[in-house]
Amino acid sequence: xxxxxxxxxxxxxxxxxxxxxxxxxxxxxxxxxxxxxxxxxxxxxxxxxxxxxxxxxxxxxxxxxxxxxxxxxxxxxxxxxxxxxxxxxxxxxxxxxxxxxxxxxxxxxxxxxxxxxxxxxxxxxxxxxxxxxxxxxxxxxxxxxxxxxxxxxxxxxxxxxxxxxxxxxxxxxxxxxxxxxxxxxxxxxxxxxxxxxxxxxxxxxxxxxxxxxxxxxxxxxxxxxxxxxxxxxxxxxxxxxxxxxxxxxxxxxxxxxxxxxxxxxxxxxxxxxxxxxxxxxxxxxxxxxxxxxxxxxxxxxxxxxxxxxxxxxxxxxxxxxxxxxxxxxxxxxxxxxxxxxxxxxxxxxxxxxxxxxxxxxxxxxxxxxxxxxxxxxxxxxxxxxxxxxxxxxxxxxx
Amino acid sequence: xxxxxxxxxxxxxxxxxxxxxxxxxxxxxxxxxxxxxxxxxxxxxxxxxxxxxxxxxxxxxxxxxxxxxxxxxxxxxxxxxxxxxxxxxxxxxxxxxxxxxxxxxxxxxxxxxxxxxxxxxxxxxxxxxxxxxxxxxxxxxxxxxxxxxxxxxxxxxxxxxxxxxxxxxxxxxxxxxxxxxxxxxxxxxxxxxxxxxxxxxxxxxxxxxxxxxxxxxxxxxxxxxxxxxxxxxxxxxxxxxxxxxxxxxxxxxxxxxxxxxxxxxxxxxxxxxxxxxxxxxxxxxxxxxxxxxxxxxxxxxxxxxxxxxxxxxxxxxxxxxxxxxxxxxxxxxxxxxxxxxxxxxxxxxxxxxxxxxxxxxxxxxxxxxxxxxxxxxxxxxxxxxxxxxxxxxxxxxxxxxxxxxxxxxxxxxxxxxxxxxxxxxxxxxxxxxxxxxxxxxxxxxxxxxxxxxxxxxxxxxxxxxxxxxxxxxxxxxxxxxxxxxxxxxxxxxxxxxxxxxxxxxxxxxxxxxxxxxxxxxxxxxxxxxxxxxxxxxxxxxxxxxxxxxxxxxx
Numbered sequence: 043x044x045x046x047x048x049x050x051x052x053x054x055x056x057x058x059x060x061x062x063x064x065x066x067x068x069x070x071x072x073x074x075x076x077x078x079x080x081x082x083x084x085x086x087x088x089x090x091x092x093x094x095x096x097x098x099x100x101x102x103x104x105x106x107x108x109x110x111x112x113x114x115x116x117x118x119x120x121x122x123x124x125x126x127x128x129x130x131x132x133x134x135x136x137x138x139x140x141x142x143x144x145x146x147x148x149x150x151x152x153x154x155x156x157x158x159x160x161x162x163x164x165x166x167x168x169x170x171x172x173x174x175x176x177x178x179x180x181x182x183x184x185x186x187x188x189x190x191x192x193x194x195x196x197x198x199x200x201x202x203x204x205x206x207x208x209x210x211x212x213x214x215x216x217x218x219x220x221x222x223x224x225x226x227x228x229x230x231x232x233x234x235x236x237x238x239x240x241x242x243x244x245x246x247x248x249x250x251x252x253x254x255x256x257x258x259x260x261x262x263x264x265x266x267x268x269x270x271x272x273x274x275x276x277x278x279x280x281x282x283x284x285x286x287x288x289x290x291x292x293x294x295x296x297x298x299x300x301x302x303x304x305x306x307x308x309x310x311x312x313x314x315x316x317x318x319x320x321x322x323x324x325x326x327x328x329x330x331x332x333x334x335x336x337x338x339x340x341x342x343x344x345x346x347x348x349x350x351x352x353x354x355x356x357x358x359x360x361x362x363x364x365x366x367x368x369x370x371x372x373x374x375x376x377x378x379x380x381x382x383x384x385x386x387x388x389x390x391x392x393x394x395x396x397x398x399x400x401x402x403x404x405x406x407x408x409x410x411x412x413x414x415x416x417x418x419x420x421x422x423x424x425x426x427x428x429x430x431x432x433x434x435x436x437x438x439x440x
Numbered sequence: 441x442x443x444x445x446x447x448x449x450x451x452x453x454x455x456x457x458x459x460x461x462x463x464x465x466x467x468x469x470x471x472x473x474x475x476x477x478x479x480x481x482x483x484x485x486x487x488x489x490x491x492x493x494x495x496x497x498x499x500x501x502x503x504x505x506x507x508x509x510x511x512x513x514x515x516x517x518x519x520x521x522x523x524x525x526x527x528x529x530x531x532x533x534x535x536x537x538x539x540x541x542x543x544x545x546x547x548x549x550x551x552x553x554x555x556x557x558x559x560x561x562x563x564x565x566x567x568x569x570x571x572x573x574x575x576x577x578x579x580x581x582x583x584x585x586x587x588x589x590x591x592x593x594x595x596x597x598x599x600x601x602x603x604x605x606x607x608x609x610x611x612x613x614x615x616x617x618x619x620x621x622x623x624x625x626x627x628x629x630x631x632x633x634x635x636x637x638x639x640x641x642x643x644x645x646x647x648x649x650x651x652x653x654x655x656x657x658x659x660x661x662x663x664x665x666x667x668x669x670x671x672x673x674x675x676x677x678x679x680x681x682x683x684x685x686x687x688x689x690x691x692x693x694x695x696x697x698x699x700x701x702x703x704x705x706x707x708x709x710x711x712x713x714x715x716x717x718x719x720x721x722x723x724x725x726x727x728x729x730x731x732x733x734x735x736x737x738x739x740x741x742x743x744x745x746x747x748x749x750x751x752x753x754x755x756x757x758x759x760x761x762x763x764x765x766x767x768x769x770x771x772x773x774x775x776x777x778x779x780x781x782x783x784x785x786x787x788x789x790x791x792x793x794x795x796x797x798x799x800x801x802x803x804x805x806x807x808x809x810x811x812x813x814x815x816x817x818x819x820x821x822x823x824x825x826x827x828x829x830x831x832x833x834x835x836x837x838x839x840x841x842x843x844x845x846x847x848x849x850x851x852x853x854x855x856x857x858x859x860x861x862x863x864x865x866x867x868x869x870x871x872x873x874x875x876x877x878x879x880x881x882x883x884x885x886x887x888x889x890x891x892x893x894x895x896x897x898x899x900x901x902x903x904x905x906x907x908x909x910x911x912x913x914x915x916x917x918x919x920x921x922x923x924x925x926x927x928x929x930x931x932x933x934x935x936x937x938x939x940x941x942x943x944x945x946x947x948x949x950x951x952x953x954x955x956x957x958x959x960x961x962x963x964x965x966x967x968x969x970x971x972x973x974x975x976x977x978x979x980x981x982x983x984x985x986x987x988x989x990x991x992x993x994x
Contacts, residue, residue, distance in 0.1 A: 080937070080938050080939075082938065084949075084952070085946075085949030085950060085952070085953075086949060086950060086951070086952035086953030086954070087953050088788075088789070088950065088953065088955065088958060091950075110938060112933075112937070112938025113938075113945065113946060113949035113950070114933075114949060115948055115949055115951075115952040116686045116952075117688075118685065118686035118687070118688070119686070119930075119933060119934065121688075121690070122685075122842055122845075122934065123845070123934060123937055125479050125690065125842070126842050126845040126846050126849060126934075127849055128479050129478060129479055129846050129849075130845075130846050130849030130850045131850070132849050132852075135854075137854075137855050137937030137938065137939070138937065138938075145688065146688030146689060147688040149688070150688050150689055150690050154479060154480065154690060225581075226581035232672055232673070234683060234687065284581065285581060285582075285583055286581075288583055288588065288673065289583055289585070289586045289671075289672060289673070290672060290673070292667060292672065293952060293954055295952075295953045295954035295955065296954045298954065298955075299954055299955075299956065302770070302771070302772055302773075303563035303579060303772065303773045304563070304577065304578055304579060304772060304773040304774075305562070305563055305578075305579055305581075305773070323955070324768070324769040324770040324771075324957070325770075325955055327770065327772060423688075427688075427689060431497075434497050434498075435497035435498075437673065438497060438498065438672075438673050438674060439497040439498025439501060439502075439673060439674040440498075440588070440673055440674075
């Protein structure tokens with residue numbers, strides 16, 4: 043059946059091309075029916091995979107859309123495919139319909155004209171989105187301009203093992219002091235891994251005198267001055283890291299294994315619900331809890347975007363819209379399922395939906411929205427690239 | 441040797457197609473390396489990116505690491521394989537030992553590396569054993585895995601290459617008439633090991649020289665094993681390339697391509713170094729043979745046997761750890777065993793994993809069968825011009841594949857089963873050819889001459905004389921081809937664009953989540969997909985030739 047659908051899809055690309063105006067939603071739904079949407083998303087998290095499979099089941103039931111999750115190790119592989127298609131002049135009938143994306147990948151695809159849009163703010167469920175309280179219209183300071191639609195909020199937390207650390211470490215300086223007293227028990231993923239770079243950015247944001255400066259692009263004129271506190275901090279911290287900073291975990295999830303192996307006691311995470319889900323999966327000891335920093339931690343949104351040459355643009359928009367529905371958002375926020383923060387504005391929801399969100403129980407290691415505290419905006423993406431490069435020449439190539 | 445004319449034309453046609461595909465892959469590397477990248481509006485050639493590649497932090501160290509670990513791993517694997525064969529071929533249970541080696545061969549590199557990592561890591565099984573005796577509950581903070589010199593990477597590579605070389609050597613061995621040689625050198629008073637090394641080893645080496653080159657190329661350019669076991673500050677060159685190719689900033693890909701050009705240079709240096717190494721050892725060997733020493737190899741061979749068994753033990757323990765992890769709940773240091781064992785992981789992921797076995801086996805069967813046919817055509821018709829098909833093995837896939845994807849898109853070949861099969865053939869065919877090259881040319885030409893002299897059509901001679909004599913090598917080649925196809929990740933993903941899902945695309949994506957339970961489970965299913973052909977390749981020749989003493993090994 044699947045093969046047949048694929049064969050048909052390849053034979054009649056002409057039908058798929060008529061990209062319907064997103065503001066004519068009835069027409070979008072009509073064209074979307076029967077389409078197969080290939081959603082390229084990181085496949086490393088089994089809980090996320092299960093959630094995407096559930097989304098597939100629901101859009102099939104309600105809209106007659108077949109959703110295929112193309113599991114990636116890296117969003118860059120999807121970018122590569124779209125670049126290849128653009129190079130070959132395949133401006134219609136592309137292989138990718140939807141990408142889980144944010145930050146630098148988005149900036150780069152949008153800049154190279156590889157995305158379809160604007161569509162996000164015409165989606166019917168956009169009405170529920172919290173555009174005032176949450177950074178859903180800028181992505182690492184880059185305006186989204188409707189070229190990507192948000193579906194989850196993320197915020198930096200630190201996971202710590204209460205068997206080894208009794209009180210949460212709530213300042214960057216406290217982490218460094220603790221590391222000095224407990225050498226070899228903390229590390230972070232090796233930049234340019236995005237979570238590792240996030241640790242550097244978090245340190246930069248927390249330590250700099252002028253966080254406002256980070257909203258503007260990097261400039262050679264003051265780069266050294268602005269980042270001076272960061273490098274002083276890292277210089278003190280590095281000798282006290284796990285393996286003395288000679289080896290780093292290569293990915294975020296690799297840190298979970300290090301905690302489980304009792305190699306480290308503290309790790310950074312970009313998902314407040316990750317620790318709870320990992321405890322349930324037997325990946326972390328149940329003594330792990332999470333904490334945030336006093337001055338606040340970085341937060342951003344996860345988005346979905348549609349490549350400019352998608353062969354199921356309408357289907358992709360319907361999926362993006364479904365992801366914004368209270369039903370999908372509620373499921374994503376449930377710590378037993380995903381524990382991702384919602385992008386919706388509670389005041390815009392119906393009474394029953396709001397009650398359902400209120401009724402969600404926090405997981406064993408998840409902080410409540412008020413405990414999560416201040417969400418700090420992401421610096422401009424150029425900072426990320428520059429400090430990752432700089433870290434690499436200082437510590438990544440001994 | 442008038443081979444029939446259309447075989448030649450057919451062979452040339454195959455080569456021309458392969459050349460076009462490879463050329464497009466090559467252009468996809470070379471053009472961006474020299475600054476031409478239309479998507480970013482760059483159409484003027486420039487040396488800027490090669491210059492920036494050379495000034496990437498740690499690039500020189502990365503090149504040295506690739507070169508050093510690759511050469512060391514290949515040399516160790518090669519020397520120990522020959523010593524092992526010298527020591528064991530006399531044993532009656534030799535074939536049984538090979539049967540035991542088959543599953544080790546079929547374990548995908550990445551899964552094997554994960555297994556080995558879990559055995560040797562500071563929080564691994566070996567240390568846990570000691571920790572339980574000594575009573576400490578924190579793993580020592582010492583560098584074993586990912587060591588800056590790449591020694592654990594070398595260990596991982598050697599453990600996986602020995603079974604491969606062993607299979608290749610055994611396939612070639614049957615043609616050297618070892619039993620007859622052994623009779624002669626024994627009657628001259630040579631000990632088995634010394635005699636074997638002096639008489640048979642050089643003949644086997646000549647026949648498996650190409651597979652050894654493949655091992656060298658693989659070891660110098662491997663990515664997955666190097667990420668798991670290799671150093672990271674800086675990593676090997678191929679890992680560095682992968683980092684640049686997956687950077688969000690698209691223009692970093694130009695530096696990635698420029699680094700790939702450097703990688704090509706590193707490979708050439710490695711090959712050149714190997715040729716020097718061959719010269720040198722040939723000189724030493726000749727002197728040793730010329731001295732007429734009858735014994736002395738035994739000690740060395742025994743050492744090699746112990747070494748190999750040690751290594752295989754680590755590898756086997758690694759595979760056992762995959763099994764245990766696939767049934768594990770929470771499992772912490774220093775426990776030797778998980779808190780709970782359950783089938784939970786299997787009931788959750790098992791059905792999905794088994795469901796993709798179908799397409800995996802279909803792609804592997806078709807691509808290895810077609811490659812086998814193509815390899816025979818090439819060996820019969822165009823041996824002189826074979827060299828360049830190995831190009832696909834020389835360059836890192838992550839830079840080489842976008843060019844091929846472009847070609848397929850330009851020809852409007854959509855992402856489909858056949859597109860994936862055809863790109864798999866590109867990587868399977870070279871292994872096939874190199875597995876068959878030595879044995880094919882090692883067949884005594886007199887058999888063929890006699891058959892032709894009897895007036896039999898050349899094609900029938902090929903079917904009834906040549907092919908049966910190639911049974912062992914053919915099955916080995918098919919098994920390797922099958923395993924190579926099963927293991928392809930990037931070609932399946934980039935060309936298949938998610939339309940063709942295999943156990944490996946699933947396994948690699950899930951492995952990026954770092955959960956040892958899932959990694960163990962998928963590693964096992966992957967092994968399952970590849971293990972069957974290896975079993976057949978080793979058992980079948982013995983069964984078929986049970987009444988042909990001269991066709992059996994050793």
